[in-house]
Every structure is written in structure tokens, then in C-alpha cells.
Amino acid sequence: MDERGGSFVAVRRISQGLDRGNTCHSTSAEVVAGSAAWLGRGLSCVCAQRRESDPRPSFDLTPAQEECLQRLQLRIDVAYDSSIPEHREALRALWNAAFPDEELRDLISEQWKEMGWQGKDPSTDFRGGGFISLENLLYLARNFPSFQDLLRKQEGDRSVWEYPFAVAGVNITFMLIQMLDLEAVKPRTMVGATFLKFLSENESAFDLLYCITFKLMDHQWLAMRASYMDFNTVMKSTRRQLERELLLEDVTRLEDLPSYSLLSR
Numbered sequence: 001m002d003e004r005g006g007s008f009v010a011v012r013r014i015s016q017g018l019d020r021g022n023t024c025h026s027t028s029a030e031v032v033a034g035s036a037a038w039l040g041r042g043l044s045c046v047c048a049q050r051r052e053s054d055p056r057p058s059f060d061l062t063p064a065q066e067e068c069l070q071r072l073q074l075r076i077d078v079a080y081d082s083s084i085p086e087h088r089e090a091l092r093a094l095w096n097a098a099f100p101d102e103e104l105r106d107l108i109s110e111q112w113k114e115m116g117w118q119g120k121d122p123s124t125d126f127r128g129g130g131f132i133s134l135e136n137l138l139y140l141a142r143n144f145p146s147f148q149d150l151l152r153k154q155e156g157d158r159s160v161w162e163y164p165f166a167v168a169g170v171n172i173t174f175m176l177i178q179m180l181d182l183e184a185v186k187p188r189t190m191v192g193a194t195f196l197k198f199l200s201e202n203e204s205a206f207d208l209l210y211c212i213t214f215k216l217m218d219h220q221w222l223a224m225r226a227s228y229m230d231f232n233t234v235m236k237s238t239r240r241q242l243e244r245e246l247l248l249e250d251v252t253r254l255e256d257l258p259s260y261s262l263l264s265r
Helices: 042-046 061-078 085-098 110-114 122-128 131-143 146-152 165-179 188-203 205-223 228-246 258-262
Strands: 008-012 031-034
Touching: 061 131, 061 188, 085 110, 085 131, 110 165, 110 228, 122 131, 122 165, 122 258, 131 146, 131 165, 131 205, 146 205, 165 205, 165 228, 188 205, 188 228, 205 228, 205 258
Parallel strands: none
Antiparallel strands: 008 031
């Protein structure tokens, strides 16, 4: 448990993952609770590497960059609220994108565990990433076939105990917010300043970077032959690789990142 009582689940891969005839359900043989922190503040040990005493430079923003950052910060500040119809509709849209041939019986349902949520109510898992983490998953689902590959663990030699897809997605949103220092008034790292340049040219830059990062994380997972206890290590490796790529001299847009090509595989 983390300090807010959160926990994670590790999903055991059965045969070829989440094919409809052989679905992973949350029986005791297929899901195990653990003590590593997957959500919210508990992930700071992986993602937030700064210390309060560290001197950090501040980068001035153009008016366009400042406006784009403020709009993104407004998105980041929105908590998931099940009383808001648009939020409920977005959650249902995520289910339909994941399992178009299976009807969702209710927004609170054991069916959600098939997607890798910790329990039957996904709203309890959004505290680490907010509503934007749901928007990120929807953007991935609507724009890249990789969504199904990641959900169903269709690529590579998979571990018996796999990372839970949906909860991992929330963690990626949280990690990117921390890595890019998006809650600060101005960027205080070159990585953050570089990203804001991309954001001013493409308002979907955060969503696109999320998709790249998810695919990169899965690529690292396979390369490291990781299992669920290695998730934090994989996230650290993913962050380091992403930071390196964002600072490459020949990268002038997100599509130039070497890891962008993973989305088309």
C-alpha cells in the first residue's frame, strides 16, 4: 500500500492475452495484489527526480507557448468526476474502443478488470493522472492500432505476469507530467522547454508523446524481459530514453523521435 492506501495488480497473461475466448478475469489464479506503488504520489519514486534544494534554471516562454502551457495545465487540473456526463461518456467510449464486440453492462463492473483496472470502478484509479489520463488512453485508441496490440499484449515474448494495461497508462500520464514539469509556471529543464516548443506547434503534442511513451515502455519491457516486479525499473529506463531522444539535435517535432517509429510496427 502507498500512503493513500493505493495498491497495484499484476495481470497474469493467459495464452494469447485478452482474446475473447480466453479472457483474463480477476480470479485468484490470475490477479495478485502487491505492495509497490503504481499510482499518484506513490510513483514519485520513479518519476519525480528533483530535490527541493537543487538549483534549477527557468526558461522564458513566448506568449504562444505560455498560452499553450496554460491550456494544458487546465486539462491536467481536471479530476475525473463520475457525476459529469462527459466523463462517463468518455469512460464508456474507452470500453467500446477496447472491446467493440462486448457490451459493457455498467460503468461499475467486474468487466473493467479485463482492461487492467484495479477494481470494478475505474474512477478510483484516475486519482494519479486525472481526467487527462482517460483522454490520453482515448487518443491512443482512436489514432493508433498499437492500442489493441498493447491492450492484448500481442507483440513479443511476454511475461507470465504482465503489467496491467490501464493502470500502466495512468502511470505514464503521471510520469510525463512530472518529467516535463508541467505544473510549473515555466519549464525548469531543457526537456520541458523543448516539449513546450513542440506543444506550441501542435496542441495534441502531450497526447502524441503519451502514445510514443506507452509504446516505448512496452518495447523496453520486452527488451528487459521484465515481469510485474520490474515495472518501476522499466519506467525509469523509459524516462531516461525519452529524455535523451527529446534532446537530440535533429529532433524538431515529436514525429522525429526515434521511438515514434514504434507506433507503426
